[in-house]
Amino acid sequence: MVSWVGTALVRADLIEPERARRTTDLAWPRIVTGLARMSKNAADTAMVGLAVGTAAIAGVGFVAPYWGMAFALGGGLASGTIALVSQRYGADEPVGQPVRSSIVVVLGLTLPVAALFWFLPTQLLGLLSDNPRVVELGANYLRLMGLGVPFAGLNLIASRALVGADDAWTPMVVRAAGAVLNIAVNAALIFWLGYGVVGAAVGTVLANVAVTAAFIYGLTAGRLPGVGRLPITVDPLGTYVHGETTRQLVTIGTPLIGKNVAWRLGGFAMLWIVGLFGTTVVAAFVVAQRVRDLLNTPGWGFGLASSSLVGQELGTGDEDTAEAYGTEVIRFGVAVYFLLAAAVFVLADPIALAFVGDPASDALPIATLLVRATCVGIVFKGLSRTATGPLRASGDTRWPFYGQVLGYVVGLPLAYLGATTGLGLPGLVVAVVAVMVAPAAVSYYRFSTGRWKVIARNYRPATQPSD
Numbered sequence: 001m002v003s004w005v006g007t008a009l010v011r012a013d014l015i016e017p018e019r020a021r022r023t024t025d026l027a028w029p030r031i032v033t034g035l036a037r038m039s040k041n042a043a044d045t046a047m048v049g050l051a052v053g054t055a056a057i058a059g060v061g062f063v064a065p066y067w068g069m070a071f072a073l074g075g076g077l078a079s080g081t082i083a084l085v086s087q088r089y090g091a092d093e094p095v096g097q098p099v100r101s102s103i104v105v106v107l108g109l110t111l112p113v114a115a116l117f118w119f120l121p122t123q124l125l126g127l128l129s130d131n132p133r134v135v136e137l138g139a140n141y142l143r144l145m146g147l148g149v150p151f152a153g154l155n156l157i158a159s160r161a162l163v164g165a166d167d168a169w170t171p172m173v174v175r176a177a178g179a180v181l182n183i184a185v186n187a188a189l190i191f192w193l194g195y196g197v198v199g200a201a202v203g204t205v206l207a208n209v210a211v212t213a214a215f216i217y218g219l220t221a222g223r224l225p226g227v228g229r230l231p232i233t234v235d236p237l238g239t240y241v242h243g244e245t246t247r248q249l250v251t252i253g254t255p256l257i258g259k260n261v262a263w264r265l266g267g268f269a270m271l272w273i274v275g276l277f278g279t280t281v282v283a284a285f286v287v288a289q290r291v292r293d294l295l296n297t298p299g300w301g302f303g304l305a306s307s308s309l310v311g312q313e314l315g316t317g318d319e320d321t322a323e324a325y326g327t328e329v330i331r332f333g334v335a336v337y338f339l340l341a342a343a344v345f346v347l348a349d350p351i352a353l354a355f356v357g358d359p360a361s362d363a364l365p366i367a368t369l370l371v372r373a374t375c376v377g378i379v380f381k382g383l384s385r386t387a388t389g390p391l392r393a394s395g396d397t398r399w400p401f402y403g404q405v406l407g408y409v410v411g412l413p414l415a416y417l418g419a420t421t422g423l424g425l426p427g428l429v430v431a432v433v434a435v436m437v438a439p440a441a442v443s444y445y446r447f448s449t450g451r452w453k454v455i456a457r458n459y460r461p462a463t464q465p466s467d
Contacts, residue, residue, distance in 0.1 A: 032172050033300065058131070061285070064289065068267065073109040073110055075260055081249065103240065116146070161234075184203075323450065378436065384403065
């Protein structure tokens with residue numbers, strides 16, 4: 001589909017052919033990776049729902065924003081990794097130092113989170129629900145999931161480093177294989193051995209450990225069995241603590257960590273508000289969130305492709321071509337999002353049924369409504385993801401954070417009014433859309449000003465330390 005949309009846009013003279021080809025080559029493997037990972041999350045939800053019931057769906061759903069903290073921290077820091085690696089790679093400079101420094105920082109961020117999840121899972125789930133069964137199931141899931149948090153962070157660093165070096169294929173192979181392993185182990189543990197939510201958590205942790213091991217071997221050896229030679233190699237015996245590189249990583253990554261944390265904290269608040277509607281609405285909302293995650297997978301490809309391609313051009317000082325890549329990737333990505341959202345909007349009822357399982361369930365019509373609201377908002381999410389790509393590549397990462405905060409400033413009151421007044425479900429529906437519209441408006445505005453090109457000059461290879 002990505003290739004077909006790209007061809008149509010080239011024929012309409014909206015994208016230059018070579019830029020469409022390079023974007024497609026980088027984007028589609030990341031989209032496949034995202035689909036595999038989000039399909040795994042959806043499968044977790046569906047499997048525990050079938051095995052345990054709606055309380056398990058709600059419990060796993062309440063864990064989702066906590067587990068997402070690993071990606072909030074790791075993904076934000078990895079934005080600094082891809083910025084520095086892509087600019088160095090574009091200028092034909094060594095990339096080992098940014099990768100090694102990223103490893104140190106991401107472990108420092110994620111190990112305390114892992115400890116928190118292990119020691120206080122019941123208290124954390126109790127903040128979001130007062131249903132004892134939901135809290136029990138969610139806490140059992142969260143405690144074990146915490147063990148996978150540092151590995152998830154390391155996976156993001158390795159993946160972003162390779163994408164920054166024009167290699168989206170290797171992360172796709174490694175992480176998609178991990179997702180398949182995850183689903184297979186989960187199915188065995190949940191249905192065959194009867195471990196329920198604990199089985200789902202164990203499968204996720206084991207898969208993340210396996211993916212981390214594969215990345216470590218590949219980046220240190222410079223090749224990976226079944227993939228071949230990698231574009232970059234990282235010396236494991238090099239310097240890990242380097243002040244200037246760490247400063248640049250933190251400067252670029254902190255606002256995007258803030259953005260991701262705002263997204264997750266807003267998710268906590270939204271789940272708490274949705275809990276006021278009752279367990280049925282919580283289950284329906286979780287279904288819509290899983291569908292949103294699947295629909296959002298093109299953003300993984302287009303956002304990272306934009307960061308890599310824009311960053312490489314910025315590394316050579318060609319700001320005009322960098323802007324052209326940014327503009328055309330936005331067009332490309334939003335077109336793909338629109339087509340996918342339209343298809344899911346039409347098929348919302350059978351999609352919701354696949355999660356709920358029972359056609360007579362009270363959750364089914366609510367899930368269908370929320371899935372359709374998600375389809376409207378996800379087009380704006382696509383604009384946000386693609387517009388953030390050039391900002392991330394240049395180091396201009398504060399504005400995506402501002403946009404994310406604004407989204408919840410608008411959306412949370414609407415959801416709360418729906419839960420506590422006669423506004424009801426329409427308030428939640430509008431909130432679902434609003435939290436995706438506001439970040440899109442802010443990020444695209446910042447991209448359109450061109451200020452990010454000036455900021456990028458502070459991070460070019462000439463200003464960075466040697467490997």
